[in-house]
Structures are given as C-alpha cells and as structure tokens.
Amino acid sequence: MGSWHSLNLLFDRVPIKEAIMLVAGSDTLRLPASAAGLRFHKAALIVLPLVLLLAGCASKPQPAAKVTLALVDRGLFDKEFRDLRDQQYKEFTAQTGIEVKLLPGPESAVEQLKLWQKLLGNGPETLQVQPDVFGIDVIWPGILAGDLLDLKPYVGQDIAAHFPELVANLTVDGRLVALPSRLDVGLLYYRTDLLRRYGYNDPPRTWDELETMAARIQKGERAAGNKDFWGFVWQGAISEALTCDAIEWQASNGGGNIIDPTGKVTVNNEHAIRAWERAARWVGSISPSGVTTYKESDASNIWRAGEAAFMRNWSGAYAVSNSEGSAIQGKHGVTLLPRGRTGAAEVFGGDGYAVSRRSAHPKEAVALVRYLCGRRSQTLQAKVLSTPPTMPDLYNDPELLRASPHIREIRDAVGHGLVARPSTVTGEKYTSVSAAFSTAVHSVLVHEKTGAAAAAELERRLMQIIGTRSASGSQEPSRTARPPHADR
Ligand code: GLC
DSSP states (O other), X not given: OOTTTTTTHHHHHSOHHHHHHHHHHXXXXXXXXXXXXXBSHHHHHHHHXXXXXXXXXXHSOOOGGGOEEEEEEOSOOSHXXXXXXXXXXXXXXXXXXXXXXXXXXXXXHHHHHHHHHHHHTOSSSXXXXXXXXXXXXXXXXXXXXXXXXXXXXXXXXXXXXXXXXXXXXXXXTTEEOOEEEEEEEEEEEEEHHHHHHTTOSSOOSBHHHHHHHHHHHHHXXXXXXXXXXXXXXXXXXXXXXXXXXXXXXXXXXXXXXXXXXXXXXXXXXXXXXXXXXXXXXHBTTTBOGGGGGOOHHHHHHHHHTTOEEEEEEETTHHHHHHSTTOTTTTSEEEEOOOBBTTBOOOBEEEXXXXXXXXXXXXXXXXXXXXXXXXXHHHHHHHHHHOOOOSOGGGGGOHHHHHHOTHHHHHHHHHHHOOBOOTXXXXXXXXXXXXXXXXXXXXXXXXXXXXXXXXXXXXXXXXXXXXOOOBOOSOBOOOBOOOHXXXXX
C-alpha cells in the first residue's frame, strides 16, 4: 500500500526549505502521524546526493566534463518507475558522460506546481536550488512558459515524431517549452474475475450500466463476507484530479468543458449540474463516503487491495495494478470510460520535459530531454510501465501491443479525440479556474450545496477570475482532434 506515496511524502508534508535542511541534516526522519509512520530514508537516499550536489554547485563550478544535471519529475514514484528511470539515467550517462540526479515531487498536481514555481524562482518564495530539467504537466505550459527555455532551436526533427496536438499544447506564443514524454488518459479499470462471477461478458459501456453493475457486485461481495467492498472508486478530493473526473462526467453528458475555447464560461448548465448530482448519489452508495477525500493513489490503493469492482484512474495505474503486492494481479482489465447521453469523454493528461532558463547546462539538459522523450525511452516506458507513448507510430508496434494490450484501447480513444482541460484558453489563470471548479463540484458531492446553487456561484466566480462573459445552456465536449495520426 502507499507505493505511489512513499517518496512523494517528502514534499507533500514538509515545505521545501525545511525538507532540504532535514534531508541534509539527518539520514532518517519520522514522518507526521498522518503518514502512518512511513520512514523518510528512501526519499533521502535520492534527495541527499542532489542536495549535496546542488550545495557543491553553488560554491565551486563543475569541470565541463563532469556535468551533473538535476531533474525534478512528477512521475509516479513507485518502484517500477524508479527502477526504469535509474536504468535510463545509467544509459544516458554511458552515452554522454553527463550524470543525472532525480528530485522527487509531491503527489498532487497542485502541490507539484507550487514546488516547481518555487524551484524555477517565479513563485512567491524563491530558493537557491535550481534544477536543470523539469517534468511538467500538460496543463502548465501557460503558467511556466516564462521560466522555460524555448526548445525549438535545439530539438529539430524530434518534434515531428509526436502527436501535433501535444506539441501544440506545449507551445506558448510560438515557443516550444517542453517535449512530450507521456500521455495520460482517464480510463475505467474493472475486475475480470468479478464480471465473470456476476455473469457479465463485458465491462459497462454507459454510466447507467456502471451504476447497476457496481451496485450488484458490491451487494454480492458484501453478502459473501467482504464487508468493506465497494462498487466504484474514483477521485473526489478538491484537487486537479476531481477537475478531470468531473469534466469527464459532464462532458460525456453534454455539459461542456467549464470554459469553451473562445473563453466563454459554459459550466452553469443543466447537464453539468445533473452529472455532478449523479456522482453525489454514488457517494456512500456504490462509492465509499471517503471518496470525497480521494486522489489517484487513494483510489488505487483500494483497488490494488481487491476492495473495489471498478475504478476511474489514469492509464499509468495499469502498472501499479499488476505490481508486487497487488491482490488483483491478472484479475483486471481496463477500458474506455462509460458513455453518457452524448458519448464518452476521456480527459487527457501527461507530461513533457522542459529546461529551466536558469540552467547552467542548457545544452546538456536539452540532450537529457531529447533522450527521455525519444523513441527508445518511450518504447521502454510503454513496455515496462504501460505508459501510452506520445508518438503515433508507436501505437502500431506489435511488441508493445503484446506487452500492454490496453494500449490498443487508448489508441482508439486517441483516435476519437480526447478532452483537453481549458488550460490553453485560460493560461496562467487555469490554476484558479480549476480550483474554483473542483471546490464547487466537491460542495455538491458532500451535499453542502445543490448542483444548481454551486453552478450559479461557480459561474460568477469564474467570470471574476477570467474576466469574460458566460453562456447559459449546454454544449458538446470540446475535444482535441487527433484521428489521422492514431491509426497510422
Ligand atoms: C495525472 C495527469 C495530469 C493531471 C493529474 C491530476 O498526473 O497526468 O495531467 O493534471 O493527474 O491529478
């Protein structure tokens, strides 16, 4: 349990300055009680060399032949991820002579962004520590662009290999601020053994079917003695994760995507309201009451323990479902999210790698970015971690499809277009937009407000944040168009 958390705890719980001091000053630290006594030393093993290195860098310049790059990453810090990255860094060092040190980040996108801003020196609190390479979320380019190098002059032909839409998403005012490295897609995980036991041939194709199947399996499993069993787990905490889940509910039901591509606030509509209220009915019935405090790893911990029939999570959760200690190895499948009245809506996430404008080693940092985003790294990642690649032609690699059969489903989702969060149209205001949205949806999930009241307040709040007009009524999900490339 908690594998996604173990290293993330460092920056989740301790402000960066203190964390660095603590790591530098002790080899092991008791985490706060809420961390259930997990020890800190694993993170320290990784961070300590980096801190020492950075401290060293500040005082004496490194000889050119011995460049060590510091990288902060937002990947899932489970064992598989770390092992793979270690292997990749070794290979990169063997090829180039450049060393790489990894600095882990917190789990949630909001906390990560705060830390990245501090590390890049554009947050409210700046630091001496200046990593060279940053893993960045697809929703951050508009926020961080000013502190990142334009990679275009350095990466040349590399750009053409990626989905053009992902490249466009990472381009701000003509500057390519990161290269795509990983595609995340919201998916439905299901238990194959339980589907069979309850006479279902296929996973649910609609939200209605999901509700019925989840309720029936939950009832049966509880009657059979598993009192803690739940039908459906997802992400209901006020967080970027809830923003994604709620966009999927509403966009698949004709409730639109919060703000349309022209900047109009569209969220106050009956279809969005109904979608939130439906999710509120799941809480305490097919989903645990605590789901309103869950982020991705909370849901996947229950899932891996074998305590849920269905889970909404990112494509990256496939690997943890199968990893050591999982109670459901070989007993699960993954498919596209259920359809609502207007179709399915999978939100896409994922990462790119960027170079800090303040990096003392920009050329070497770009070399690392090209390596991590390159064909070989992406193929390896897809095989070992089941991470969907950002290069369309890799989706037809038979070896990769054999190793991670669900990549085929993702290819189909990509082929039909995925839903982008409104981060491009809102730019640096996106963080406030998303926070207001997930807070409003959460107030409905915990029955603090009716859907209608929450939507009306949210509309007013969003208009204040972005300073534009609103539109009433429903609209179709705003999708990215990527069909031509996915099936090549
Ligand atoms: C995943 C996605 C990212 C998203 C985050 C929300 O990490 O890759 O795009 O913002 O989840 O929690």
